[in-house]
Amino acid sequence: MKVIGLETLRTEEFANVLWVRVLTDEGTIGLGETFYGAGAVEAHIHETLAGRLLGQDPLRMEALNRIMTDLPVAQSSTGAEYRAASAIDIALWDLFGKVCGQPVYQMLGGLCTDKLRVYNTCAGYGYVRSNNIRPVDTWNLGAAEGPYEDLAGFMTDAGALAENLLESGITAMKIWPFDPAAQENRGLYISAEQLKKAIEPFEKIRKRVGDRIEIMVEFHSLWNLPTAKKIARALEPYAPTWYEDPIRMNSPQALxxxxxxxxxxxxxxxxxxxxxxYKDMLERDAIHIAMVDLCWTGGLTEGRKIAALADAYHRPxxxxxxxxxVGFAAAIHASFSQPNTLIQESVRAFYTGWYKELVTEVPTIRDGYVLPMDGPGLGVDLLPAVYDRSDLIYRKSEL
Structure with missing residues (x-):
């Protein structure tokens, strides 16, 4: 078997989502995905990686991953080069599963559990439905309406949102109410008034549902170290589960x-x-939980190594x-195959909403747990309607 073509697909509406299809001479096709700066990633795939991959055996995933990342500009980063390699790597694992007639989680070692707890990241329907992606509380707020407009929910009545999540069986939620202050003050400081306002959602949640729900706090790497420490102390009485990316992730010592x-x-x-x-962070006792985005960090090939590395340090x-x-499906396959997976991130406004406009299957989430996906490979494909979209941007490189 050999790779005879690489296809990329993106749309103007979902401007940051890029799909990659790896075509083979035996007719099997692998599907991958990455996110952010889709045009730059597309260019790297066709102008650099195609020349390295066309004609190669697609089942040599480890070797091909090294070929894609063994570049001066594609080492230990989440830049366009690494995002391109990530998307193709995911597609290769999808292809591998299809060739063997098994789900990707089986190819990665098999199920470690029959169901996996999820938390809900409280984004809304319009959170990524444009090219305007930036870390702020109002990411396209009100751009679309539905029963799970959770961005507005945590900004206005976080207690009611927590209760609603619990009613559906979801026992953990992630929010980011400190972003507006960080944007206003460039992450340099936070006033007493801003601190009080950002803490309000935590007060509402604990007052409404007590400790029945876990709260994860997302900081989007927006703060300097002294202010991040000040915020951490102020939040401790509300027993958050974790603080995520409080400062920029470029200093193991500072973290x-x-x-x-x-x-x-x-x-x-x-x-x-x-x-x-991750090795540098773990060696400095800087992180307790290893969070990985498979679409950015090198795909499933690298993601499983990071999971194993974290496990060596007794970290989840x-x-x-x-x-x-597609990235969501890949993450779920990875989660089920790793023994130290703690919990899987999900966004109910996505998997009940716009995901269904694009793909044939979405994972089943029931009573706060996600179930393994059936079918060979990732178990998901693009809907035929995607290929008929008027805003589709398509490009192909072939042998």
């Missing part, structure tokens, strides 16, 4: 100082590319998902 200053777990980081920066693994539907 270790932060981790030592609080009893709350530090979760990091979707922004790290490859296993090497928690894949990121707030991007596209």
């Amino acid at each position: 270790a100082e932060y981790a030592a200053s609080t009893d709350v777990w530090v979760c990091a980081s979707e922004t790290l590319g490859s296993r090497f920066p 693994f928690a894949p990121h998902d707030c991007t596209g539907p």
Whole structure:
């Protein structure tokens, strides 16, 4: 078997989502995905990686992963080069599963559990439905309406949102009410008034449902170290489960100082590319939970290595998902195959909403747990309607 073509597909509406299809001479096709800067990733795939991959055996995933990342500009980053490699790697694992007639989780070692707990990231329907992606509380707020407009929910009545999540069986939620202050003050400081306002959702949640729900806090790497430590101390009475990316993820020493200053777990980081920066963080006791975005950090090939590395330090693994539907499926396969997976991120406004406009299957989430996906490979494909979209941008490189 050999690779005879690479296809990329993106749309103007979902401008940051890029799909990759790996075509083979035997007719089997693998589907992958990445997110953010789709045009730049597309260019790298066709102008650089196609020349390295066309004609190769697609089942040599480990070797091909090294070929794609063994570039001066594609080492230990989440830049366009690494995002391109991630999408293709996911497609190769999808193809591998299809060739063997098995789900990807089986190819990765098999199920470690029959169901996996999820938490709900409280984004809304329009959170990624444009090119305007930036870390702020109002990501396309009100752009679409539905029963799970959870971004508005946590900003206005977080207690009612927590109760609603519990009624559906979901026992953990992630929110980011500190973003507006960080945007206003460039992450340099937070006023007493801003701090009080950002803490209000936590007060409402605990007053309404007590400790029945876990709260994860997302900081989007927006704060300097002294202010991040100040916020961490202020939140501790509300017993958050973890603090995620409180500062920029480029200093193991600074993050270790932060981790030592609080009893709350530090979760990091979707922004790290490859296993090497995770090693630096783990060696410094800077992180308690290894969060990985498979669409950014090197795909399933690298993601499983990061999970194993975290396990060697007795740390849990928690894949990121707030991007596209194929990446979500890949994360779930990875989660089920790793013994140290703690919990899987999900966004109910996505998997009950716009994901269904794009793909044939979405994972089953029931009573707060996700179930393994059936079928060979990732078990998901693009809907025929995607190929007929008027805003589709399609490009192909072939042998």
